[in-house]
Amino acid sequence: MTGRHPVDEGLVTAVREHLARRPGPVTPERVTSALRDTGTVVGSAAMEQVAGALRAELLGAGPLQPLLDDPEVTDVVVNGPRDVWVDRAGRLHPVPIDLGDAAAVRMLAVRLAATGGQRLDDARPTVDARLPDGTRLHAVLPPVADGCTLLSLRVVRHRAFTVDELVAAGTLAPGLDAVLAALIRSRANLVVSGATGTGKTTLLSTLLSLADPAERIVCIEEAGELTPRHPHVVRLVVRRPNVEGAGEVSLADLVRESLRMRPDRVVLGECRGAEVRDVLGALNTGHDGGCTTLHANTAQDVPARLEALGALAGMSREALAAQAVSALHAVIHLRRDRGRRRVTEIAVVDRDPDRGALTVRTAVAAPEAGGTVTGPGWAALADRIDWAG
Template sequence: MTTVGPEFLDAVRARVGGGTVESVAAAVEAAAREAGAVLGSTALGSLTRTVRDELFGAGRLQAFLDDPEVTDVLVNGPRDVWVERAGRLALTGVDLGGADDVRSLAVRLAAAGGQRLDDASPAVDARLPDGTRLHAVLPPVADAGALISLRAVRSRAFTLDQLVASGTLTPGLVPVLRALVATRANLLVSGATGSGKTTLLAALLSLVPHDERIVVVEEAGELSPRHPHVVRLLARHANVDGAGRVDLADLVRHALRMRPDRIVLGECRGAEVREVLAALNTGHDGGCATVHANAAADVPARLEALASLAGMSRDSVAAQASSAFDAVLHLRRTAADRGRRYLAEVGVVRRDAAGALEVACAVRCDPSGASEPGPAWSALAARLGLAAIGPAR
């Protein structure tokens, strides 16, 4: 048997119990025998993987999600499937059938994430059981047919030395980053989508002493630091009946009651920034969060926009954020090579002469690996006890 048709899938589905590897393999073997096919161990294993991907995974897209080099899988049409590897998009030769097949795949994946996707609810943002982030849109919102975006979650945590080897970090910044963690500085990691915020944050959390408890709050389970005491709280979308929602703001409040040594918010994207600022202003040092921003200097405006969703004034944000965060670590992707991510700036969070929130540059780096101190370097160095060494030039 070289193809898996809907009748064969239905036959397997009727036999599958708990959906384990063993139950799927047994169901595939029984269905094949009933169909008059005799399979060897190799053919049975291959067919079982195909069926399992079709029933519980992403079908023909699952192979890409299983590839550790792939970060995103984008479906624009049945024969218009793209993947991103090492920061570069490439068109694949995958054929998903017809428009109805793409729609069915989108609906099935949404259901696997506990979400509803149909004409009454034509867009969905969900987390699949394996942690993969799903976004799908149906017509008429998607003009040419169903669109599927899948972002794979990779659990590997890099060391700072590995990030130096890959060009993400300038060697002179390693002592600065180590000191930020050791002195329990509150950090905000900023950058555009795919700039490496989660990768850098996981590496930093891996430096936290092992006798400390880290409580991570996320929408999707992306942060996996090399640390023995990490507990994770994941946001929950409302179910198909519109009930059961638990948002990030709720989880930050729960995290405060869990005896955290460090509280980490995977991404500030809404009103939960109010709870984060409150938590970091009540003695919870060493906390971290990420935020989308185009530049370190844009972080204050971004925080103000998010905090406004929680009813906070600009003055209140400036007072809270300047006290809550010690430093901003801003990452960029080079224009010449979209696969190159690097830490471009370390900034100090403070208020300017007029009382407005600002991020003053302490260290600026370029893609070549060179770095130079900025006007706020002396203040950061004094905070970290690094006045004698300074960043590498």
């Protein structure tokens, strides 16, 4: 596989110029129409192949687009023109793609950043953007990247799995599904924790799909990744500052705005900074049923992670613990073992009676060997969800 499209640069230029003469959004339909207008004579099957290649070149990720379209691929990383890897089933595999040279990789990164509405150049050599199809892009230019532009593309699959599908896939041990459904039904405030790529957003989308259809869910995200199957979901997305450094709308700003939108559930796609103060404040003022995801290696690491984020917001350890213990009811932790993503633990948030520090206690654990085991926090969790199972 060379990764080269059977389309010459002259044809790409002709289609690009044709689109430029007619202002408007560049859609797949317009690309196909522009191709026909160039007078290119090919058969219908070849026309669709060429149109697809042009759409990838003008709208998508060029030679990388077929990899992103592969349903088994979750990530594509580029280390050099002929050093491309994909993540399948939790493992990285090299793919034989030739992107040309270092200049071509840089041009691809700059174009993708522009497609995501971001600037990437020598003055701003790193970018974190969301492409129109939801794919998350991260790129670093030399000399910050040593040798060649580095690209990282994470595919967002716009589909919420059902609880039954997650049980069948092994993500949920039998019995955990009922506990999670009870947490949603009781409007508990939840933290979904785990390392990168463990499926936190996927699980949260599934859980939100269980919410009462009459509820209004406000999702606050850096990129629109949450896809719950629910009839009343509205989304707020951050806006980055412009080249003059003005116009930013942060996650913390959006959390405050969401409280004026008559939400039944306030959902923060990922808590990663000073917005933790606003989220805890919201969940402590009657906004039950809130959820967020958090990067942490274990459920027991969640208190330390929250304290670190609280420090960014100017919160003392004591203030953070006082807020979190009343605002957060349960932690749902995921791990990825040998490519398999699974919920390993549900824990309750508590406060150490001696030190006053925030802590978590295991309520239900799901060992790798199978089954579930209750822990010291089970009684508190069962009381919170009115468990009768």
